[in-house]
Amino acid sequence: MTTPLKLLSIAAMASTMLATAPLSAQAGGVLRLDEVAVGELDPAIASDYADSILMFNVYDTLVLPAQGAPGHVPHLAASWEGDGTTYTFKLRDDVKFVSGNPMTAEDVVFSLDRMKAMGKGLSYLFANVEGAEAVDDSTVKFTLSQPYAPFVASLVRLPIVDKKTVMENLGEGEGEMKDWGAAYLTANSAGTGAYRIVSHNPQEETVMEKNPDYFLGVPDPAPDTARLRYGLEAATVRTLIAQGEHDIASQWLPPEVIRALASNGAQVLTESGTGGFYVKMNTTKPPLDDVNCRKAFAKAFDYGAAIKMIAVTDTVSQGAAATGAIPVGMFGANPADQMLTRDLEAAKQHLAECKYKPEDFTLEISWIAEVPLEERFALLMQANYAELGVKSEIRKMPWALFAEQVSKPENTPHMSQLFVNAVTGDPDTLLYGMYHSSSAGTWQSPEYLNDAEVDKQLDAGRTAATPEGREEAYAALNARLMEIAPTIYGYDRQSVFAASNRVKVPALSDPSKAFGLDGMGFTFRLMEVAD
Numbered sequence: 014m015t016t017p018l019k020l021l022s023i024a025a026m027a028s029t030m031l032a033t034a035p036l037s038a039q040a041g042g043v044l045r046l047d048e049v050a051v052g053e054l055d056p057a058i059a060s061d062y063a064d065s066i067l068m069f070n071v072y073d074t075l076v077l078p079a080q081g082a083p084g085h086v087p088h089l090a091a092s093w094e095g096d097g098t099t100y101t102f103k104l105r106d107d108v109k110f111v112s113g114n115p116m117t118a119e120d121v122v123f124s125l126d127r128m129k130a131m132g133k134g135l136s137y138l139f140a141n142v143e144g145a146e147a148v149d150d151s152t153v154k155f156t157l158s159q160p161y162a163p164f165v166a167s168l169v170r171l172p173i174v175d176k177k178t179v180m181e182n183l184g185e186g187e188g189e190m191k192d193w194g195a196a197y198l199t200a201n202s203a204g205t206g207a208y209r210i211v212s213h214n215p216q217e218e219t220v221m222e223k224n225p226d227y228f229l230g231v232p233d234p235a236p237d238t239a240r241l242r243y244g245l246e247a248a249t250v251r252t253l254i255a256q257g258e259h260d261i262a263s264q265w266l267p268p269e270v271i272r273a274l275a276s277n278g279a280q281v282l283t284e285s286g287t288g289g290f291y292v293k294m295n296t297t298k299p300p301l302d303d304v305n306c307r308k309a310f311a312k313a314f315d316y317g318a319a320i321k322m323i324a325v326t327d328t329v330s331q332g333a334a335a336t337g338a339i340p341v342g343m344f345g346a347n348p349a350d351q352m353l354t355r356d357l358e359a360a361k362q363h364l365a366e367c368k369y370k371p372e373d374f375t376l377e378i379s380w381i382a383e384v385p386l387e388e389r390f391a392l393l394m395q396a397n398y399a400e401l402g403v404k405s406e407i408r409k410m411p412w413a414l415f416a417e418q419v420s421k422p423e424n425t426p427h428m429s430q431l432f433v434n435a436v437t438g439d440p441d442t443l444l445y446g447m448y449h450s451s452s453a454g455t456w457q458s459p460e461y462l463n464d465a466e467v468d469k470q471l472d473a474g475r476t477a478a479t480p481e482g483r484e485e486a487y488a489a490l491n492a493r494l495m496e497i498a499p500t501i502y503g504y505d506r507q508s509v510f511a512a513s514n515r516v517k518v519p520a521l522s523d524p525s526k527a528f529g530l531d532g533m534g535f536t537f538r539l540m541e542v543a544d
Contacts, residue, residue, distance in 0.1 A: 345487025
């Protein structure tokens with residue numbers, strides 16, 4: 014096993030080479046970055062961070078989060094109006110798909126229908142949308158079955174696809190729409206985005222190039238080509254950066270490696286999180302079907318040690334102390350000064366009240382193979398729980414295997430480590446997918462929680478007509494989740510990236526240009542890269 018000291022040594026050598034690498038002054042070159050596999054290209058299936066990078070560059074949406082400010086601004090839409098259950102959008106008339114087909118209201122309707130019919134990815138965001146209607150070529154009207162407060166925010170997760178291209182490429186399947194073009198869109202794009210697909214291997218690499226016909230234009234300094242690689246080992250990333258062959262490392266590099274790279278001249282880019290690091294407990298599997306056992310493990314977790322483990326520099330960290338189930342700054346969150354802390358005596362008391370005895374079970378603690386930091390948290394938990402007399406086994410799981418296994422409660426580990434974000438920036442898209450009983454069995458929801466009060470408050474947070482009403486609902490949700498302890502809330506996260514000095518990424522370095530949505534900082538058209 015490579016020790017932390019060896020990691021620091023390797024990182025220091027790599028970063029020294031980075032600092033001395035010559036840079037060309039010419040802009041518009043090749044951008045090279047990496048993320049955890051799998052890179053899903055189909056907009057109706059995409060849900061992960063790597064998928065988001067693809068979506069935000071290859072496709073466009075009706076609205077975008079405002080830069081450096083709350084709220085949303087028009088994008089494919091020119092304007093909109095709504096009354097809570099109906100929303101009407103006027104579309105731009107100068108947008109074309111990469112095929113050359115003009116974008117119309119029919120494409121918007123088709124994109125929604127396709128996502129809802131396929132029922133995958135982030136389709137749950139549109140469960141309350143009864144349908145969309147093309148009033149004319151440049152006007153689309155959405156009708157909701159009930160008020161849904163985050164509806165406009167949810168539209169940042171409705172990439173608009175080219176209906177004509179998809180219809181020309183339907184694959185095998187039942188009914189008139191067959192596979193809805195899924196086989197085609199898994200390997201090809203049909204978007205309006207600033208970048209178009211050159212090649213795509215979801216396990217290895219996606220190559221994109223500028224779309225010369227993009228409706229907003231793509232600035233010359235933006236990368237001509239972007240190469241997004243998947244599943245690279247941390248040592249490989251360090252070597253590539255050291256050799257001047259990589260530009261932005263994923264957020265999953267160990268903190269001490271980022272620290273060493275930064276101390277030798279590398280950039281440190283950050284993206285403020287709208288989520289956290291969660292240790293999810295399978296509430297259907299003994300002993301975690303007993304709330305006292307779950308509370309015991311939550312109280313025994315060493316929150317202070319976890320925060321120290323993610324410090325990058327004296328001023329930059331991969332997260333901040335959690336105060337409860339909801340990250341600080343969101344509706345319902347506890348104040349920043351109410352940090353969760355370890356209480357071993359309380360943990361022992363809860364364990365004594367649990368119907369299972371420590372000698373009768375062994376906890377299975379999993380960690381995602383592509384995220385080496387999680388191994389350290391697994392070891393931390395193993396040590397913490399040993400102090401309670403609890404035995405545990407640590408299991409390394411590739412992401413693809415984990416996502417498959419959590420589809421059934423009996424195959425889901427006792428404890429799963431996950432980084433989960435609000436996929437629209439709104440708390441509904443952080444919490445509903447994790448805790449509503451209808452979400453059980455997805456990668457976000459390995460707790461398999463089924464709690465009527467939790468469901469009630471999640472639904473209230475969606476439908477409340479005022480910010481005050483949403484605050485009340487989420488505060489009650491926060492209290493209930495802390496009471497029943499389905500999850501250990503490790504910390505509120507912030508993504509930190511090590512980058513070469515040949516790139517400029519204002520959305521990840523200047524708070525006034527940041528987006529309130531994870532992954533959107535990787536909008537390539539807003540970057541600059543030296544050739």
